[in-house]
Amino acid sequence: MPATPGVPAVRLLPIAQPLYSATMSSTAFDFGDGWFDPDEFARLRRRMPITYVNAVPVRLGADGAVQQIGLLLRSDSRGNLTRELVSGRVRYHESLREALIRHAENDLGPMALPQVPPSLQPFTVAEYFPTPGTGRLHDPRQHAIALCYVLPVRGECSPRQDALSLDWLTPTEALMPDIVSEMSLGQVHLLKQALAHLGQLP
Amino acid sequence: MPATPGVPAVRLLPIAQPLYSATMSSTAFDFGDGWFDPDEFARLRRRMPITYVNAVPVRLGADGAVQQIGLLLRSDSRGNLTRELVSGRVRYHESLREALIRHAENDLGPMALPQVPPSLQPFTVAEYFPTPGTGRLHDPRQHAIALCYVLPVRGECSPRQDALSLDWLTPTEALMPDIVSEMSLGQVHLLKQALAHLGQLP
Amino acid sequence: MPATPGVPAVRLLPIAQPLYSATMSSTAFDFGDGWFDPDEFARLRRRMPITYVNAVPVRLGADGAVQQIGLLLRSDSRGNLTRELVSGRVRYHESLREALIRHAENDLGPMALPQVPPSLQPFTVAEYFPTPGTGRLHDPRQHAIALCYVLPVRGECSPRQDALSLDWLTPTEALMPDIVSEMSLGQVHLLKQALAHLGQLP
Amino acid sequence: MPATPGVPAVRLLPIAQPLYSATMSSTAFDFGDGWFDPDEFARLRRRMPITYVNAVPVRLGADGAVQQIGLLLRSDSRGNLTRELVSGRVRYHESLREALIRHAENDLGPMALPQVPPSLQPFTVAEYFPTPGTGRLHDPRQHAIALCYVLPVRGECSPRQDALSLDWLTPTEALMPDIVSEMSLGQVHLLKQALAHLGQLP
Known part of the structure; x- marks a missing residue:
């Protein structure tokens, strides 16, 4: 990052570099979805619970508040039209951190700069029946059975082919009736x- | 519970009644382990992650401290000889609460009176590779992938056929080298x- | 606890004995509210933040759900008329566990059998300005600044002189407009x- | 941030701008330490508990692990010589977020770019007697009574006048006997x- 006049030079840590996804997918011990044929x-999926990660993408203010x-x-x-959170299953031999990064990249694009939280204690566990x-x-x-995390995002999100858009809404906007009515799978809960966990329930 | 002279009558809630396991198993939508043959x-187990619950049985003092x-x-x-925590997989269409109660009963016996916590936020998620x-x-x-809970136990635990005993140890005793060396699967971590979550790491 | 015909004898742990409050108040290093005169x-209170504990009394089902x-x-x-949660300040040299037990007894009476949680990680920290x-x-x-805990209660609650009643409400009932309108200090939030932490937000 | 050849342009959010402390101190309703004379x-401090924030500064890898x-x-x-965590009291009418930012800046310097966590649920509450x-x-x-947070830091830390240095240590290094022996106030616990909360206890 070149120095800008009047702004002290700051060495940013790797966290700000959009390089890890390539690294991740090459080091991950990844048998791929193709290992199971769709049938x-x-x-x-009708015989045993499937482990998922769910992530709530958030933009933080300077004080950390959502x-x-x-x-x-x-x-x-x-x-x-349906509204959804970032979501996807954990693969065999994939760590939770790898799964979170993979699904964030799938859903938010490669420049989203998601910040996987330092602790893997989820804010809740979601049970979809x-x-x-x-x-x-x-x-x-x-x-x-989905482990649910808050995922701060600092970069630019680009909707992918199967998503029409990613919309950023304030907590109040996100709970407006017209938005809520579009949320699928009961994810409004x-x-x-x-x-509530973030202290931002309107 | 009949009144005892000198002790004020207290109506205990159902939580103290060792009746729920029967109720649970009849209401649970349970396809059983037999639905998969062992092979x-x-x-x-070599192709996808399996969802587990892990529970740390604890005795609490009057002030709630372990x-x-x-x-x-x-x-x-x-x-x-190996030392283990309460552990077992979550079945298809079984809730986490049902799985915790089923495995607590399997491992601790029917009179253990385990207290499944009011919140399903685990203290951590364990990844066994x-x-x-x-x-x-x-x-x-x-x-x-195991969701990990602290499980206060108020009744009598009876070791089952496949367990030799259930030993109650203070935090300091539980981390003695001879106990630690018997713990399997890396569960000492x-x-x-x-x-640490309980504020009791020696 | 005398054996009841048909119910196996269970030795309950001290947690079920309504004896601890006396023990607590005698062992607590308690300088008392009287150490400050009211003025x-x-x-x-206008010059520095005051540390409080807040507790949400709950009745649990057999599976631990609220x-x-x-x-x-x-x-x-x-x-x-105002509705309130259990609340009170932490005294000098008083532990959080002692403060929770003291205020639970003050507000719920001596036979409430509150269960102070095994971990002191609060579900949130409330800031009252x-x-x-x-x-x-x-x-x-x-x-x-109030550390907020869920407080399972297993005994009988008796309203004290400065409270008219303690009402037990389902989550849905507790958020009815007529109840919410009576809650003071913004405690509905x-x-x-x-x-939400308990997975019970309607 | 000017574009760098070969690197896609990324609009960083305000979180990466070291501007907030000035903003914060001007908006905070701050009566200052001077409001109490030292005596x-x-x-x-001998008559009532004092509310503190404690923060564990951490460097995160690209996958969020400490x-x-x-x-x-x-x-x-x-x-x-003593080793310490970031620590300081909460002032009257100061929010926890403001207190965390103020003490991080005091202890780590103005270019540390600390990331106050999105949720104010502390990983524990420390009681210093x-x-x-x-x-x-x-x-x-x-x-x-200190609310304890993990504080990811992305910028450069500069020791201030009353600190000799800020040393970055791996979890294993931080628990070496010579480091532990220098930690004050029992903060090694x-x-x-x-x-442990971060899954990094050696």
Whole structure:
């Protein structure tokens, strides 16, 4: 980072360099999703719980307080718009940190500069059941157990092919009825839990 | 509970009644371990991470501070004595609360009166890798991702057939070299994390 | 506890014995509120933050999930009804565990059998500012910094002289508009944070 | 930040700009330490608990895992070298975020770029008692109740006049006997709790 006149030179740590994803994917012991064919995996999802990570992308102010929440806007298979958190399963022999970075990059793009938290204590564990009404979170495909983290993001997010946009909303905006009505899988409950944990529930 | 002379009558809540396991197992939507034959499950454990719960049984003093830690003593397949925490996998469509109660009953007996914590935020998430040296926790059978809880126990624990005993140790005793050397899977690291979380790391 | 026909004898740990408060107050190194005269303390409250503990009394089901929240109903100096959480300051040389037990006994009576949590990590820290609008929590008397805990209660609660009643409400009931409108100091925000932490925010 | 050839332009958020401390001190409602004369404050410290923040400065790797711990080296009034965490009291009407930033700047210098965590849930609460032997943490001046946070630091730290240096140590190095023997106030216990919370206790 070249020095700017009037601003003292600051050596930023590697955390600010968008280089780790390449490093990560080459060092990760990664058997890939292809190891299961889709039919086999669809059946497995009906027989055992699948471990996931869920992440709530946030923009922080200078004092560390959350200013905005990032929600992905997608179009589902029936053409309905849905809002989602960053989410994905943990692969065999993949660490939780690797899974968080991989899914953040998948969903937010390579320049998002996500900050995986120093402690892996999740703010909650989300249980998605395939049977409607079993709990607040519902995933018709599977029983998923998701470790839920707050993910500060400092760079530019670029929506990927399967997402229409990533929208940054204040806590109040994120809980507006029109936004809430678009959230899928019951994730509005998870968002409220995150906001409460962050001291930002409106 | 009949009144005892000199002691004011206290209506204890259901939490003190050792009745819930029967209730739980009848209401749980339980496909059972038998749904996988052992060979198939052994192969699956090599292909995807398996979700576990780990629990550190504790005896609390009147002020809530931990006084003792419960460690299971088992004899492994080669006749070696090993010390373990309460541990087991989460079944398909089983809630984390149900899994904690089921494994606590399996390992501590039906009269242990375990107190599943009111919040499901774990104190940490343990990652057991099958490859030695990948992390601090190692399980040669599988990649397990375990949600870790402190489990206060108020009743009598009875060792089951596959456990030789359940020993209650103070934090200092639990970290004595002879006890530590018997702990398997690297769980001493988990025990230290639990004790630190509890403010009781010697 | 005498054996009941058909129920196996269970030796309960001291946690179930309503004896500790006497023990506590005799062992606590307690300089007492009287050490400050009211005028001096009122002035101090305007000069430095005062450390508090806040506790959300809860009734747990057999699986550890919260079923009910306890709210104190008081009549304030102007005769208005107000709902409050258990709350009080930490005295000089008093431990947080002692302060939690002392205030639980003050507010819930001697037979409440509160369970101080094994870990002193609070679910949040509440900041009450004396200036209206500075934050969500407001205490006109002082700047209070309150460590917030969930307090499972297993015995009988008896309202004390300065409280009209202790009402047990489900999470949904506790957030009904007529209840919320009676909550003072902005504590509804704290209650929501507790419910979110407990996975019970409606 | 000017674009560097070959590196995609990234708009960093304000978090990376060392501007907030000036902003903070002008907006904080700050009565200052001078509001108490030293004698009066010394007496108050003997009459009521004083609210503190403690922070463990850390350097994070690209995956968020802690790589190094920062310990301040000071010379105490008797000329002994002591190691300390970032620490300081919360002022009247000062928020916890403001207090963390103020003390980080005091102890680490204005270019440290500390990242105050998005959630104010501390990893533990430290209780320092003035009477030796009451607990693990001991402060002969006072009964202090300190909210403890992990504080990622991304910039350059400059030791201030009353600190000889800030040394960055790996978790293993930080717990070497010669370092531990220099830690004051029993803070080695706090450091171990932080490392356990971070999954980095050796």
